[in-house]
Amino acid sequence: MRIFFGWLILGILGFTLVTACNHHTSQTISSSPKLPATECHIIKHTMGETCVPINPQRVVTLSSSTLGNALALGIKPIGTTNEIHQENKSLTSVKDKTEEIKLIGLSQPNLEAALLLKPDLIIGVDWFQSIYPQLSKIAPTVLGELNYPTWEKHLSFVAEALGKQATEKALWNRYYQRMEELKLALGNRYQDKKISFIYIWNDQISTDAKNSFVGSILSDALLQRPASQNIDAPYGAVEISLEELEKADGDILFVATYARDGGNQFFEKIQRNLLWKNLKAVQENHVYFVDFTAWAATHMLGTDAVIDDLYKYLVNTP
Incomplete structure (x- = not known):
């Protein structure tokens, strides 16, 4: 039996990412508008290459790791999933940083809730490859690798997607x-x-x-x-x-x-x-x-x- 904890961080796996509800929702999501090249920059990720906004204003994060890194980099998402969220506790281990962030799911996102938030960028991890087509219709979406033993790489990925490499360097210092x-x-x-x-x-x-x-x-x-x-x-x-x-x-x-x-x-x-x-x-x-x-x-x-x-x-x- 595989180790629980390692992939408790991978969404308390045992969930099925594509549900009938998600399938139905995907039929009603229109494609996100394409940005002019001068307003976006290319990010390579597990699903290919995506041009993401240079200065995103409405970011949705998928996973507690992505959320925490975005907050550390000075970006407060408008919505997030959080697979280790516990009832009556803050969305993350660090208090007073998650007010007004809408929880749109635990192990998987509610696509309708994500759509209603009107994000201009979705950042997540590669657990969500099976619903990437639906996500990318909501907003430009990038999915990075999160391998528990190499968690630092995901911070770098989030920093690149948000254009916060200088902030990442300051965090490490x-x-x-x-x-x-x-x-x-x-x-x-x-x-x-x-x-x-x-x-x-x-x-x-x-x-x-x-x-x-x-x-x-x-x-x-x-x-x-x-x-x-x-x-x-x-x-x-x-x-x-x-x-x-x-x-x-x-x-x-x-x-x-x-x-x-x-x-x-x-x-x-x-x-x-x-x-x-x-x-x-x-x-x-x-x-x-x-x-x-x-x-x-x-x-x-x-x-x-x-x-x-x-x-x-x-x-x-x-």
């Missing part, structure tokens, strides 16, 4: 500045410590590999991982059974639960298990609970949230 400050604050306190990170959803547990979103941040901070997580893995995660819980252990254990699929209830069961109680991090009271939507972000806004947590629990916690 700020990220590396924060990382240097974090390493200085950490000192050598954790040079011999192993930092573990697990996701819990429904009745499954996944450990985060080093070639993941969080794995890349921990690596940049020069923090060490347990041997079972110090590997590259498909989708950046490794699913483990309850009997393999020792693979989740470390000197420090970060835990994120996905409440929408029963993660909290399953975690309560795990905590009653003797294998959990025998973990070193548990016995030494070094288990820290972090926000799933932040640590699963795969976008630049999420890096700030993860770094903030590393300060909170590794620098400021005795």
Whole structure:
């Protein structure tokens, strides 16, 4: 069975992108107007080449990663999908940035809702190839690759589509500045410590590999991982059974639960298990609970949230 978490970021897959409703909607969507070459620039993407507005004003994003990157680049979309949206929570892990952004779907967009927004640009990921013809009739649409272990490439793709390459460079400069400050604050306190990170959803547990979103941040901070997580893995995660819980252990254990699929209830069961109680991090009271939507972000806004947590629990916690 493939790793859940890796492609929870791929839209909590298991959805069918082309539904009968979408098929019906596509029949009523007229083709988006073509822009003069002087008002657009060519973007290469998974579906070919598209001329997109030089200064788009009404952007729709498809995926939480695309949304977060657009916001980080200073563009507030008018609408978005968000596959990790949770009821009564902000659309992203970063608060106060998503007001007035219309949620047009979770794993897949509602095409009628997208059409009503009258976007001048749709930016998304290549999970939506099967409905690209319908999307491109609503507005110029570009779909970029989002491979969980190489999440940085999607930021560059969104920046190119929005003409925000200079802003992207500034974002990376700020990220590396924060990382240097974090390493200085950490000192050598954790040079011999192993930092573990697990996701819990429904009745499954996944450990985060080093070639993941969080794995890349921990690596940049020069923090060490347990041997079972110090590997590259498909989708950046490794699913483990309850009997393999020792693979989740470390000197420090970060835990994120996905409440929408029963993660909290399953975690309560795990905590009653003797294998959990025998973990070193548990016995030494070094288990820290972090926000799933932040640590699963795969976008630049999420890096700030993860770094903030590393300060909170590794620098400021005795």
